Amino acid sequence: MTINATLLGQTLAFVIFVAICWRYVWPPIIAIMQEREQRITDGLEAAKKANDSLEEAKLNSSAELEKAKQEAAIIIEKANQRASQIVSDAQTKAETEAEKIITSANKTLEGEITKTREALRKDVSEIIISTTEKILEEEISKDKHEKIIIEAAKKI
Amino acid sequence: MAKAGTDLTSTEYIEHHLTNLICGKADKGWTCDPYLADQMGFWSFHVDSLGWSVFLGLVFVGLFKLGTSKLSSEAPSGLQNFVEMCVEFVNENVQSIFTSAKNPIIGPMALTVLIWVFLMNLMDLVPVDYLPTLVGNFAAYVGLVDTPRDSYFKVVPTTDPNITLGMALAVFILIIFYSIKIKGLKGFISELTLHPFGKYLIPVNFILEFVNLIAKPISLGLRLFGNLYAGEMIFILIALMLVFNSIAIGFLGVGLHLLWALFHILILALQAFIFMVLTIVYLAMAHETEEH
Numbered sequence: 001m002t003i004n005a006t007l008l009g010q011t012l013a014f015v016i017f018v019a020i021c022w023r024y025v026w027p028p029i030i031a032i033m034q035e036r037e038q039r040i041t042d043g044l045e046a047a048k049k050a051n052d053s054l055e056e057a058k059l060n061s062s063a064e065l066e067k068a069k070q071e072a073a074i075i076i077e078k079a080n081q082r083a084s085q086i087v088s089d090a091q092t093k094a095e096t097e098a099e100k101i102i103t104s105a106n107k108t109l110e111g112e113i114t115k116t117r118e119a120l121r122k123d124v125s126e127i128i129i130s131t132t133e134k135i136l137e138e139e140i141s142k143d144k145h146e147k148i149i150i151e152a153a154k155k156i
Numbered sequence: 157m158a159k160a161g162t163d164l165t166s167t168e169y170i171e172h173h174l175t176n177l178i179c180g181k182a183d184k185g186w187t188c189d190p191y192l193a194d195q196m197g198f199w200s201f202h203v204d205s206l207g208w209s210v211f212l213g214l215v216f217v218g219l220f221k222l223g224t225s226k227l228s229s230e231a232p233s234g235l236q237n238f239v240e241m242c243v244e245f246v247n248e249n250v251q252s253i254f255t256s257a258k259n260p261i262i263g264p265m266a267l268t269v270l271i272w273v274f275l276m277n278l279m280d281l282v283p284v285d286y287l288p289t290l291v292g293n294f295a296a297y298v299g300l301v302d303t304p305r306d307s308y309f310k311v312v313p314t315t316d317p318n319i320t321l322g323m324a325l326a327v328f329i330l331i332i333f334y335s336i337k338i339k340g341l342k343g344f345i346s347e348l349t350l351h352p353f354g355k356y357l358i359p360v361n362f363i364l365e366f367v368n369l370i371a372k373p374i375s376l377g378l379r380l381f382g383n384l385y386a387g388e389m390i391f392i393l394i395a396l397m398l399v400f401n402s403i404a405i406g407f408l409g410v411g412l413h414l415l416w417a418l419f420h421i422l423i424l425a426l427q428a429f430i431f432m433v434l435t436i437v438y439l440a441m442a443h444e445t446e447e448h
Contacts, residue, residue, distance in 0.1 A: 002193065002320060003198075003317065003321070004178075004196070004198050004199070004200045004202070004318060005180075005200060005201055006182075006200075006201050006202040006205055006206055006316065006318035006319065006322065006327075007318040007319075007321055007322040007325065008322065009201060009206050009318075009322065010206065010209060010318060010319045010324045011321025011325045011329075012203075012211060012325070013206070013210055013213060013322075013324050014268075014322065014326040015273060015326055016244070017213040017216070017217065017268050018261070018264060018265045018326075019221075020217050021216075021217065021264040021265070021267055021268040022260070022261050022265070024217075024221065025217060025220045025221060025264065025267075026223065026243070026263060026264040026267065028224050028226050029220070029223075029239060029240060030243065030247070031241060032288065033243065033244065034239075034258075040244035047248045048223070085256060113185045113298055120319045122411075156294050
């Protein structure tokens with residue numbers, strides 16, 4: 001229990017161990033602990049940010065959806081309009097065509113009628129001529145002639 | 157347990173346990189004979205205390221270096237957890253005491269003090285006869301001493317006042333160093349002489365403040381020494397019960413040893429913690445500049 005140089009030896013040992021701890025042991029541990037703290041802080045922040053952006057994306061997506069719906073409605077409306085226009089156009093066209101056809105048919109018919117009428121007139125005149133010749137050859141009798149005349153008139 | 161004690165009286169047994177393995181220069185030259193300790197004077201060393209102290213310091217450094225060898229900021233495990241827990245605990249203590257000033261050496265020093273002193277204290281839980289008997293038998297076998305009883309080996313470094321006061325001396329040097337560094341030589345001297353009675357009673361102030369200053373390292377060292385020495389002494393006395401040829405006293409001794417060891421765990425940790433906290437507090441006081 002005497003005080004001797006052991007005391008100085010221990011003082012020296014103390015200084016050396018503190019120096020070793022200060023230089024080699026303490027800094028890496030503190031650094032790693034701070035790094036982990038930082039990582040946790042960063043992680044929490046990132047999670048919060050992700051949450052925020054998710055919220056934003058949700059809002060965005062619903063807005064997009066709404067917009068798309070509106071566009072779709074507009075497109076459908078336009079398509080409907082176009083369809084009805086096409087139909088009405090087609091109708092108009094068809095009507096015009098039909099009128100044209102009818103007109104041309106009428107024209108043809110008129111021509112035919114005229115032609116037939118010409119032919120008929122020709123026939124009638126021939127008949128009249130031949131009938132007249134017959135009458136003139138035989139003798140004109142009222143009874144006989146009457147019958148012929150009625151026949152001729154019927155032919156006309 | 158105590159094989160050494162067939163013809164050893166209780167006093168001799170206790171004395172044997174309280175004697176360090178001391179080496180120094182006696183009249184005849186270098187020797188490790190405790191009976192020549194008076195001749196050695198100041199320049200002699202307690203090889204056992206110093207050896208265990210340095211060994212345990214290396215254990216501390218090794219343990220904490222090993223714990224940080226595969227550092228990762230991912231989820232830590234095992235030894236790294238323990239190391240980080242210690243560091244965080246020390247760091248919290250330092251930061252709660254060192255509020256204004258910052259000094260990068262305080263943290264590592266507090267950690268060293270805590271773990272190192274705790275490890276040294278922990279040697280107190282090794283039954284008192286194990287290591288001395290082992291060393292004594294080994295020394296006798298090798299031929300360093302005649303009989304195992306002639307070898308002296310004191311295991312717990314903190315039961316040696318040289319060790320505790322040695323650490324306190326280092327702390328004291330740091331206190332003075334930082335006092336002068338922070339406050340300047342003038343500030344340090346004025347702190348020593350101008351309190352508490354002003355400049356007209358400088359001698360009185362000086363005596364009071366000097367005692368105050370010197371009491372710090374002495375109380376720091378002697379507190380640790382006293383607690384551990386007393387604990388060790390009780391372990392020795394309990395071990396002494398096993399020497400008697402009585403089964404009843406022997407069993408009582410085993411029971412008491414267990415009880416005291418359990419209780420002592422608390423003291424060991426507490427004393428290490430107190431030593432650390434006081435070291436931090438004293439150094440924090442050295443960093444304080446404001447008048448009080």
